Amino acid sequence: MKNPTNGSLAQTFQTLEEYNPALNAGVEKVALVLQTMALFFLIVLFIIELQNYAKKLNSDDGGLTMEIVTSIGMRYLVAFLMVMASGEILDFIMWLAIQASKWVSSVLPEGTYNMTVPGIKGKVGFFEKPIVFLFSAIAQLAVWTNSYIATIIIFLRAIQLFIFKALAPIFVVFVMSEELKSIGIGFLKQFSAYALQGVVLVLLMGIYPALMQNDFLAGDVATGMDAWLTNIGVFFLIFLKALVVLVLIIGSQNLAKRLIGGG
Template sequence: MNIPESTLNQLFQSLGEYNPTTNEVMGKIAKVLIPLGLAILGILFMVEMTSVTKKFKMEDGGLGVEVLTDLAMKYIIAFVLIMSSGYIVDGIVWFGIQAAKWINSVVTITGTSDAIPQMGKVSWWAKPLVLLFQVFAYIALFLSSFITNILIFLRGIQLYIVKAMAPILIAFFVNDELRSIAVGYIKQIMALVLQGALLVLIVGLIPILMANDYLSFASFEGGVWDNAGALMINIMIYVVLIFKYVAIIIILIGSQGMAKRFMGAM
């Protein structure tokens, strides 16, 4: 796969580095939504305060200092989380970038030049048929590279969206009944971040898998292939390449689902 290095480097960039203008706009949206997040926090505080008060009245007791302190501390922490929600998202993204860099340091991302082999010697009448399969192989190669670029772009958009919505969704973490909303939101962020590391891993493994698996070109040497004609061998080489790139496309598209399953976000 001929993935431009500049495209892959996007997976090693923070949201501010990836697209400063978009990051600035999303940061402003997050600030605008902070009052709404604080309003949600205030509503949840009043609901919980009412519930606790009723509970102590039924038990013929009053609200103690310890109970009020615990309740206040919980909502103070929630207030801090809302006010620093953008930094929380950036921090999670930072950890994902480090993971992607560590993977990249082990798996060298070089791409494969001449990934589609030249047509072998076949009769003149068979060349159009072999050429057709060769074209399909090039299309599959192009689609795998194109889809990788699209996935990186879509992942970036999703990260900006979740950053903008952070003040609202983090506010629900303070409530026991609604905490699953905030937890699911955090898991979603972690899944998007993990997807970046998975894309680096997948793209890095492709050159290795293309040259070192049981479907390599060497598998068409010896055995039953000794009796196969040049036409059949040439077609099978391109058919195998097409299947490989289709499999790669499926894995790339499923990278986000895989990340969500790892994070329990599904």
């Protein structure tokens, strides 16, 4: 199976524990502390829901039955288990995203992730060479910028994932509440979107070189006066495509959120 040669992009294949074991251990300790608060919220929500059901049933000349109490209790038992296993739940979501990233990488063409700007082709005149070199440098700078921005985006994604894992017990507790379940579900959707962003980045950076191949292999470059114009055209197209890819890299998180349905 192919893995990205880019060190930062390869981090999308790592679990949070593999990415930074020390930070992951610290985050798990924070989550453990917050479990106590989450369980307190769980008890409060359980009591409130029982009271709401009691008021509703009393107004209908009825009352709480053991069946209703058991039904509500079972939901909050599930919520209790989710709070206690919140870290494992998020780790499982991350594992699914990592497997998807590996599957995507495994079917991409050979040479994937190897992005280099081609040299000048054909015979270019002495006076035109500085202009062609300038456009070549601009194209190369655009490619490097994409790599650096992707590195920063992946780093920010990792920070967000760690923050979500630390706060997981507090938000997962709301999943089973009738009135507040949107908070818990929204939390899980947001985390899933950050995890899926890794898949989007692997796919995007994987097809990036392929998007450029039409420019690199544009055919024989003419010799003579139009050779330098042909080279400039190739480098300019690389620059424009790199800008488009840059926008997609920056927007990868929003794209993942839309795919998940979280924004």
